[in-house]
Amino acid sequence: MFRKCRRSVSENHESHEAVRLEKLLAIEALGIDPWGGRLDNHQPVATVRTLTPNPEAPPVVRIAGRIVLRRVMGNVHFLDVKDSTGRIQVMMGKKQIGETGWKLAALLDLGDLIGIDGTFGLTKTGELTVFTQSLTILAKSVLPHPDKHAGMTDIEFRLRHRYLDLTYTPEVLERIEKRVRMVRTIRKYLDSRGFLEVESPTLHSLAGGAAARPFTTHHNALDIDLFLRIALELHLKRLLVGGMERVYEIGRVFRNEGISPKHNPEFTMMELYQAYGDYRAMMDLTEGMVIACVEELHQGQLKIPFGERTVDFTPPWQRASYGELLELHTGARIGDADSIQAAAARFGMATTGKDLDVVVQMLFEEKVEKTLDGPVFVFDYPASLCPLTKRKRDLPHLAERFELYVCGMELANAYTELNDPITQEKAFRNQLAGLPAEESMAKMDDEFVTALKYGMPPAGGLGVGIDRLAMLLTDTQTIRDVILFPLLKPEAKEGL
RNA sequence: GAAUGCGUAGCUCAGCUGGUAGAGCAACGGACUUUUAAUCCGUAGGUCCUGGGUUCGAUUCCCAGCGCAUUCACCA
Numbered sequence: 361m362f363r364k365c366r367r368s369v370s371e372n373h374e375s376h377e378a379v380r381l382e383k384l385l386a387i388e389a390l391g392i393d394p395w396g397g398r399l400d401n402h403q404p405v406a407t408v409r410t411l412t413p414n415p416e417a418p419p420v421v422r423i424a425g426r427i428v429l430r431r432v433m434g435n436v437h438f439l440d441v442k443d444s445t446g447r448i449q450v451m452m453g454k455k456q457i458g459e460t461g462w463k464l465a466a467l468l469d470l471g472d473l474i475g476i477d478g479t480f481g482l483t484k485t486g487e488l489t490v491f492t493q494s495l496t497i498l499a500k501s502v503l504p505h506p507d508k509h510a511g512m513t514d515i516e517f518r519l520r521h522r523y524l525d526l527t528y529t530p531e532v533l534e535r536i537e538k539r540v541r542m543v544r545t546i547r548k549y550l551d552s553r554g555f556l557e558v559e560s561p562t563l564h565s566l567a568g569g570a571a572a573r574p575f576t577t578h579h580n581a582l583d584i585d586l587f588l589r590i591a592l593e594l595h596l597k598r599l600l601v602g603g604m605e606r607v608y609e610i611g612r613v614f615r616n617e618g619i620s621p622k623h624n625p626e627f628t629m630m631e632l633y634q635a636y637g638d639y640r641a642m643m644d645l646t647e648g649m650v651i652a653c654v655e656e657l658h659q660g661q662l663k664i665p666f667g668e669r670t671v672d673f674t675p676p677w678q679r680a681s682y683g684e685l686l687e688l689h690t691g692a693r694i695g696d697a698d699s700i701q702a703a704a705a706r707f708g709m710a711t712t713g714k715d716l717d718v719v720v721q722m723l724f725e726e727k728v729e730k731t732l733d734g735p736v737f738v739f740d741y742p743a744s745l746c747p748l749t750k751r752k753r754d755l756p757h758l759a760e761r762f763e764l765y766v767c768g769m770e771l772a773n774a775y776t777e778l779n780d781p782i783t784q785e786k787a788f789r790n791q792l793a794g795l796p797a798e799e800s801m802a803k804m805d806d807e808f809v810t811a812l813k814y815g816m817p818p819a820g821g822l823g824v825g826i827d828r829l830a831m832l833l834t835d836t837q838t839i840r841d842v843i844l845f846p847l848l849k850p851e852a853k854e855g856l
Numbered sequence: 857g858a859a860u861g862c863g864u865a866g867c868u869c870a871g872c873u874g875g876u877a878g879a880g881c882a883a884c885g886g887a888c889u890u891u892u893a894a895u896c897c898g899u900a901g902g903u904c905c906u907g908g909g910u911u912c913g914a915u916u917c918c919c920a921g922c923g924c925a926u927u928c929a930c931c932a
Contacts (some may be wrong), residue, residue: 375901376866379883432893434888452890470882484890507881509893510868516924517867528867572931593863618857619929627932770932811862825932 380502383467387497390460396498399424399475406445407518408486411480418479424498426527427472429508437465441474441490442527451483452492461495470508519840519848532841536619537841538657539830543610545656546630546824549649555606555632560595562588562612564572568803569593569748572615576626586619588614591746592631593821594808599776600633601816608632610826621838622769624846628826633777637820638750639760643737644775646764646822647675650735650771650829657833665835666767671735678736683758685738686720689728694742695721695757717742732765747787750776750818771829774822781812 373798387394402422411419428447429440435454440447454462475496482743483489506512510527518525526532547557552729565584567574569591577586592609599607610630634641651662654673658664662673692703697716704719707727714722720742732738739762743751746759760776778784788804830842840846 376883431891432888433891436889436891438891438894440892449892451890455889483892485892487891487892489890504882506869507867509881513868514924516863519924570932615931615932618929621926624913629932673919719863747898783928823932828932839924 367446368779376504376645377502380469380504382498382499383469384502387467387500389466390463392460392464392497394497394500396473396475396496399496399498402475405441405443406450408480408490409446409448413481413488415481418481418491420475420478420530421477421480423490424475425452425473425600427470427474428527430468430470433648437468439468439474441476444533449483449485449487450478450488450492451489452495453593456497457492463493464495464497468497469501469504471503471551472497472500475500484770496848516848519594520847522844532546535830535841536844537571538834539826541656542653542830542833543826545653546610546643546649546826548650550606550608550632553606553645555608555634556604558596558599558604558607558609559611560589560592560609562598564589566803566805568808570613573617575614575616588727591823592629593823593849594805595630597816597819597821598634598808598811598817601778601811601814604661605635606633619847621840622828622831623714624827624839624843626841626847627839629828631822631826633821635817637776637818638818639739639820642822643679643739643762644687645820646737646772646774647677649824651675653829658741664833667734667835667837668831669767671733671766671832673735673761677761677764678734680736680738680744681740683740685732689731690723692720715744717744721745729765729770730768733766734764734766734843735771736765738765744790746775748775748778748784749789750778750780751783756800769828769832770825771832772822772824774820777816777819777821779812779816779818781809784812785809 364379384394399422402424405423405425408421409424412423413419423441423846424601425441425443425447427439428442428822431438437452438450439450441450441453452461457465457475476490476492477494477496478490480488480490482706506524512518512521512525518529522532526536536796553556563579563586564574565586567590568585569592570591574587574590575799577588578584579586590613592611592613596607596609608630609632610628613628614626614630615623616625617623633647634645651673654662654664663670665671665674687693687699690703690707692700694700694717700716700719700723703723707723709719709722709726711819738759739750739760740755741761743747743749743757743759747763749759749761752758752760763770764773764774778787785804788809796816827839830836834842836842
C-alpha cells in the first residue's frame with residue numbers, strides 16, 4: 361500500500377516522468393507514433409516570420425520544432441514553437457485539426473517536438489501565427505524541461521545538460537555558431553593561400569612538440585603504452601620533409617594539467633607550416649588571418665570589446681622583442697647573469713639549481729605577460745627554451761620565435777623551424793636544469809631527427825589556440841563557454 | 857594542489873539567534889474558442905548533497921567527504 365515515508369529524489373523525478381509516460385501510451389492508443397519520422401520540406405521559423413500575412417490567400421507553411429510555451433484555453437491552444445532559427449506562435453483550434461488531432465493536442469507537453477502544417481497570418485492581436493491544420497508529433501519529451509522563463513542558471517546543471525542549455529540559453533548557440541564561422545574563416549584563409557589541410561595521428565609513442573604533461577593510454581594488441589598528442593608539430597614537419605610545402609591541421613590536443621577558466625584538458629589547436637618561410641612571414645600571416653576572423657565576426661569592425669576592455673586589431677600590430685620587454689619591466693638582460701639574479705632577488709624568486717634561461721622565463725611570465733594588452737608580437741626568445749627553433753644567425757643565444765599576446769592571453773606561437781638535424785639532436789638532449797623532464801620540450805625523438813636528416817626545407821611554423829581565439833572574438837571569459845562539452849568530474853552515483 | 861563561497865520541489869529561488877520547510881513556474885483535476893509569462897478555483901509534489909558529531913530536537917551549529925564556482929599556483 362501507499363506508505364507515507366521518505367521518498368527519494370529519483371522517485372519524485374519519476375513521478376513527473378510517469379505522467380508523461382502515461383501520455384505516451386495514450387498517444388500510442390490513438391494509433392499515433394509518438395516518435396515521429398521523416399518530415400520533408402519544412403521551413404525554418406525565421407523564414408516563415410518573413411512571409412507577408414495575407415488573409416485572402418494565406419501562405420501555406422510547414423514548421424518543426426520544440427514546444428517552449430503553451431497556453432491552453434478551452435477549445436483553442438496557443439503554443440510557442442522554437443527551432444534553431446527562432447520562435448513563432450502556433451494556434452490550434454479544435455474545429456480545425458480534427459478529432460484525433462485534438463486528442464493529441466491535449467496530450468502535448470512543454471518540450472515535445474512537433475510538426476505543424478498550417479497557414480501563416482496574424483491573430484486579432486497582431487501576433488505572427490501559424491494556424492494549424494494538421495499536427496504531427498515528432499518526439500515526446502518524457503522528462504520535464506527547465507523553467508520556461510527563468511531558464512537555467514545553475515552552471516553545473518547547464519554543463520551537465522548542455523543539450524538543454526543550447527535550447528534554453530540563447531547565447532550558447534550564438535557563441536558556438538560564431539566559433540564555427542571563425543574556424544571556417546581560418547580554413548578559407550589558408551586554403552586560398554595554397555595550404556593543404558591534413559590529419560596527423562592523435563596517438564603518439566612519444567608526446568613531443570610542446571612542454572606539457574601527456575595523457576597515457578595503452579594499445580592492447582601491440583601491448584605498448586601510447587600518449588595522446590600534446591602538439592601537432594612533429595608530424596606536420598615530417599610532411600615538410602615529404603614535400604608538402606604548405607600544410608595545416610586543426611585538431612584536438614590533450615594536456616594532462618589543471619583546469620581553469622583558460623584551460624580545458626582537451627583543446628583545439630591550429631598548426632601550420634610553410635616551407636621557405638620564417639617567423640617574420642608567420643607574423644604577417646597571423647595578422648592577416650586573425651583580422652579576417654575579427655572582420656567576419658564583427659561586421660568588418662576591428663575594435664572589439666573583451667570584458668571591460670576594447671581591443672584594437674587595426675594593423676600593423678605592435679612588435680616588441682622579448683629582451684627589450686624583459687629589461688624594461690625587470691631590469692634583467694638575457695645572458696647577463698648578474699642582472700638576472702638581481703631581478704629575481706628583487707621579486708623574491710628562488711633561483712638555486714635553475715638554468716638562467718629558466719629564471720628569465722619565470723621573470724617574463726611573472727612580470728611582463730600581464731602587461732601585454734596587445735595585440736603585440738613578442739619576438740626573439742632565449743634559445744634554450746625553444747629546442748625546435750632555429751637560432752638567430754648573428755645572435756645564437758636567441759631563437760627566431762614569436763608569441764602573440766592579447767589581453768594577457770597567449771594566442772599564437774610561431775617559429776622559424778629548425779631544420780638542422782645535428783643541432784636538433786643536441787637540443788633534444790639538452791635538458792635544462794630546473795624543469796621536470798616531462799614538462800620540457802626537449803624530448804629525444806629519434807624518428808623525427810631521422811626525418812630531418814633526409815632534408816627538411818627551411819620553414820616558418822605557427823600554432824594558434826582556437827579556443828582562446830574564440831574566447832577573445834566572442835567576448836567570453838571562460839573556455840568552457842566556447843567548448844560544447846568541457847570536461848567535468850562524473851556525478852557521484854546515488855545510493856552508494 | 858590551496859583558500860573562500862555555494863549545494864533546499866522537475867526548473868528558478870526564499871527560509872532570521874536551532875523547534876523536521878515555502879513561493880513562482882512546471883505537474884495533476886476543473887472552468888474557459890484569440891491568448892502573449894493567459895486568467896481563475898482546487899490538488900499533489902521534499903532523505904533540505906552524503907556520512908558522522910553536538911543537542912531533548914539539526915536544512916540551520918561542528919567535523920569529514922563529494923560536486924560546482926571564484927581567486928591563486930601550473931599549463932596554451
